[in-house]
Amino acid sequence: MMNVKLSTAVSCRLLAAVLPPGLGELTAAELAVQRVGAGFSRPVFATAPGGDTNRLFVVEQHTGRVRLLSLTTGAIEGTFLTVPGVTRGNEQGLLGLAFHPAYRENGFLYVNYTTAGGGPAGQTLIVRYEAQGDPATAVAADPGSATIVLAFDQPEANHNGGWLGFGPDGYLYISSGDGGGSNDRHGSIGSGQDRSSLLGKVLRIDVDGASPYGIPETNPFFGHSEWRPEIWAFGLRNPWRCSLDRSTGDLWIGDVGQSAREEISLAPSGVGGLNFGWRPREGTIQNPAYDGSPYPEEHPVTDAVEPLHDYGRSLGISVTGGYVYRGEGIPALRGHYLFADYGSARFWSLLYADGQVTGLRERTAELNAGSPRPIGNVASFGEDARGELYVCDLADGEVYRIVSARPPIRITGWMREGDQLRFEFAAEPGRTYTVLSSELVVGAAWEVYTNVVVTEAGSATVVTDEIGEAARFYRVVDPDGVSP
Secondary structure: OEEEEOOHHHHHHHHHHHOOOOOOOOOOOOEEEEEEEOOOOOEEEEEOOOOOOOEEEEEEOOOOEEEEEEOOOOOEEEEEEEOOOEOOOOOOOEEEEEEOOOHHHHOEEEEEEEEEEEEOOEEEEEEEEEEOOOOOOOOOEEEEEEEEEEEEEOOOOOOOOOOEEEOOOOOEEEEEOOOOOOOOOOOOOOOOOOOOOOOOEEEEEEOOOOOOOEOOOOOOOOOOOOOOOOEEEEOOOOEEEEEEOOOOOOEEEEEOOOOOEEEEEEEOOOOOOEEOOOOOEEOOEEOHHHOOOOOOOOOOOOOEOOOOEEEEOOOOOOEEEEEEOOOOOOHHHOOEEEEEEOOOOOEEEEEEEOOEEEEEEEOHHHHOOOOOOOOOOEEEEEEOOOOOEEEEEOOOOEEEEEEEOOOOEOEEEEEEEOOEEEEEEEEOOOOEEEEEEEOOOOOOOOEEEEEEEOOOOEEEEEEEOOOOOOOOEEEEEOOOOOOO
16 A cells, blocks of 8 residues: 655645656547537637636637636626627638737737628738726626737638637737638639738737737748738648647647648747648649649749648548647646547547657547537637637537546545545556546546555555645546546
8 A cells, every 4th residue: 555645835846747747648548528518609619818717718600709608517608709790601700719828917819700891702800809807707808999900801701711829939820711712723823822912821920019910020031022921831721720739839730621631730839931832732742733734733932841641531521620638637648639520520639749640540439429420510629728628519509528538546435634635546556546636526627636656556545635624526547537
């Protein structure tokens, strides 16, 4: 038997050291989804500002609303913001939401949406709003605080991209599609390869450096006389859902293909100016339209970066980019990238480390099994303030949390000794068990209390200190995952 005793002060100091390793072994993990919200109208994104661990802000595409979802009760608790004038084409609408890194101090949030005016199919607007009252507890944004940050015209109604997010560098990243239609036939070389256009790109701007924004001096085309200095990466068709790894700052891009390949691409942290190849390239192949028939063979204007992964139409028709998991709830999943396909509603995970993709694994049987599947259209993934991941189902108006199906370890006995709680659990030698703690059971956000390394067979004992009179719950999980 092994006894573990940590004082409250010591456990706080040791917490970083006892967390599970950054890259887990996923082979034995069994993932699942848990519905946490319903009743939304075409939900296309979910997020939360830093520190707001009890709520999700869910974006509705065509109503223009940002709805508040309680992660404790599962209830929609109101509308945080209604963006006026959004256009409602199939790929148009309110498409993105990002909170300023200093949101709790300045109350700033940013939205990406399509509206009338500008080009033949309207325009994309990036608009800043401000929370009403204390941002930490605000239940609404001030509709009169709208400030246009950036606008660009849309020639056609599809391929709008629409994601935006802040990186660890404090800059705002924005994805834009190539302007729509087939084969990117806007301009002589297409929008994706045209560095004088904001279409078919990922942009990077400094919303704190000037009004309405500044250009980071480390942007690849900063100060260029012809090419747009806002461009961070180019050669994209319709980057539908990007993400920034909250641990590394790497930019992950899910780029929707045309007729042959769907792709996942990566721009490592701090590396700008990458060309991902569209329109000459589609994934890892030459674009069939520009291979000499019917149009002349084309080549990217700079060397194209191959995607980390691409797949054909036998697996899906429209990739939905996801996230590298950095939460605490599923230790074995940490460091793995999750993504899906909107049309086939299939899920996959992969691990990228040391310049290589390993562990590519289909997760559909775990995350979306059955017929009909519970998630009909995977419109987007989302990430809460703790780094836990969610899935938005466009068709059914539901939001799901990704969890683990593996059950907690059975606690075999417990007793209270003053301000201490002593409990035992069945243990196997040579394994490390994670002890989690929470103030709630239903809708709980479990936190790592400590890890217990078992060196011999039998059971292990955990002694918690200064538990006080308030209810506090503990559970023990194995290193392969955590159940809801």
